Structure formats: structure tokens, C-alpha cells
Amino acid sequence: SAVISQKPSRDICQRGTSLTIQCQVDSQVTMMFWYRQQPGQSLTLIATANQGSEATYESGFVIDKFPISRPNLTFSTLTVSNMSPEDSSIYLCSVERRGSYNEQFFGPGTRLTVL
Amino acid sequence: AQSVTQPDIHITVSEGASLELRCNYSYGATPYLFWYVQSPGQGLQLLLKYFSGDTLVQGIKGFEAEFKRSQSSFNLRKPSVHWSDAAEYFCAVGAHNDYKLSFGAGTTVTVRA
Numbered sequence: 001s002a003v004i005s006q007k008p009s010r011d012i013c014q015r016g017t018s019l020t021i022q023c024q025v026d027s028q029v030t031m032m033f034w035y036r037q038q039p040g041q042s043l044t045l046i047a048t049a050n051q052g053s054e055a056t057y058e059s060g061f062v063i064d065k066f067p068i069s070r071p072n073l074t075f076s077t078l079t080v081s082n083m084s085p086e087d088s089s090i091y092l093c094s095v096e097r098r099g100s101y102n103e104q105f106f107g108p109g110t111r112l113t114v115l
Numbered sequence: 116a117q118s119v120t121q122p123d124i125h126i127t128v129s130e131g132a133s134l135e136l137r138c139n140y141s142y143g144a145t146p147y148l149f150w151y152v153q154s155p156g157q158g159l160q161l162l163l164k165y166f167s168g169d170t171l172v173q174g175i176k177g178f179e180a181e182f183k184r185s186q187s188s189f190n191l192r193k194p195s196v197h198w199s200d201a202a203e204y205f206c207a208v209g210a211h212n213d214y215k216l217s218f219g220a221g222t223t224v225t226v227r228a
């Protein structure tokens with residue numbers, strides 16, 4: 001299994017500011033995913049990040065609001081831009097286990113509160 | 116595209132009692148099925164998975180799940196719950212031609228003493 005860390009674990013931010021969340025994996029992985037989990041809700045996929053290519057965003061999510069970087073095979077960042085209280089959520093990164101039929105390992109999440 | 120339904124939003128069970136969480140999926144072929152658990156303030160941990168073969172799969176923490184193609188279900192069971200099993204449980208489905216996972220809405224399990 002992969003060990004995934006995220007920074008920060010939680011943050012409280014002001015409206016209109018931006019926050020960058022980091023995701024670090026202890027092994028090289030091809031695909032990394034970013035999810036949003038709004039309070040009391042399930043997980044919604046924001047985008048898929050492959051190293052060396054642009055991230056692929058899901059319907060309802062745009063690059064200007066959630067820019068993603070994937071500089072190498074063990075690291076990715078998600079930025080939540082121009083935040084509003086509606087962005088208050090847990091943001092999770094995950095990686096796909098190679099050859100494992102879609103099995104994903106998840107990081108501990110970043111709990112974001114926007115005031 | 117595949118989808119998942121978890122009919123039970125919240126289940127309360129007594130410690131030591133059995134637990135069953137329901138999961139129904141929609142997909143035209145054999146799906147890849149997963150159960151994840153999320154404890155308060157934590158990320159998701161994989162409990163068990165089904166890809167093919169034996170339809171009864173064993174997982175961690177004493178959990179098991181049974182794939183029933185005729186019912187499009189993948190229900191999670193535990194014979195005797197512990198207070199530490201109080202958490203949110205998510206069923207997820209994947210497909211062989213799509214790297215994404217679709218998650219159900221989740222079931223919150225409360226364990227009473």
C-alpha cells in the first residue's frame with residue numbers, strides 16, 4: 001500500500017484568499033486524484049492529475065478555481081482560489097494502486113474552513 | 116457510467132450485535148467494488164474489495180462482504196461490532212474501462228453501549 005501525507009491537515013482562511021494543499025506519496029504513482037467532501041456528504045472527484053500533463057477536471061470544477069500541479073511522480077498540489085464559505089470542505093488526495101482495478105489509497109485529508 | 120446507492124443514511128447498533136450495511140450498484144458488466152471506512156477526522160481506509168472470483172470477500176477488522184450479481188448488491192457485514200466501528204462507511208464502484216471510482220452517499224454507524 002502507499003503512504004500518503006497531506007499538508008496542512010486543517011486551516012481556517014478568510015474569504016477571497018487562496019490555499020494550496022500539498023499531497024506527498026512515498027512511492028511513484030501514475031495517477032493522483034483530488035476529491036472534495038463537503039460537510040456530511042460523500043466524496044466528489046475534482047480532478048485527476050497525471051505527471052507531465054494537464055489535470056483533467058470533472059464537470060463543475062474549473063482550473064481557474066482549482067489549479068493543480070503535478071511536478072513529479074510523488075507529489076501534487078491543489079489550490080483553492082478566491083475562497084468563499086461554500087468551499088469549506090475536506091479535501092482528499094488519493095492515488096491509484098498500479099494494476100489493482102481502480103483501487104485507491106487516500107491521504108488523511110485537509111479540513112478547510114472559510115470565514 | 117457506474118453509480119452506487121447506499122439506502123441507509125444512519126444505522127445505530129448495540130455493541131456486540133451484528134451489522135449489515137447495504138450497497139447497490141448500477142453497471143452493465145462486472146464491477147470492481149470497494150468498501151471504505153472513514154473515522155471522524157480521518158481519511159478513507161479500504162476495508163475490502165471485490166474484483167472477481169469468490170463472491171464472499173473477507174476484509175480487515177472482521178468485516179466481510181458478499182457480491183450478488185442478481186441483486187446488484189455488495190452488502191457489508193460484521194458479526195459483532197465494537198465501539199471502535201463507529202464511523203462513516205462508503206461503498207464505491209469502479210469499472211474496467213474507467214479509472215475513476217463512484218462513491219455512495221455513505222452510511223453513518225453509531226454504536227451504543
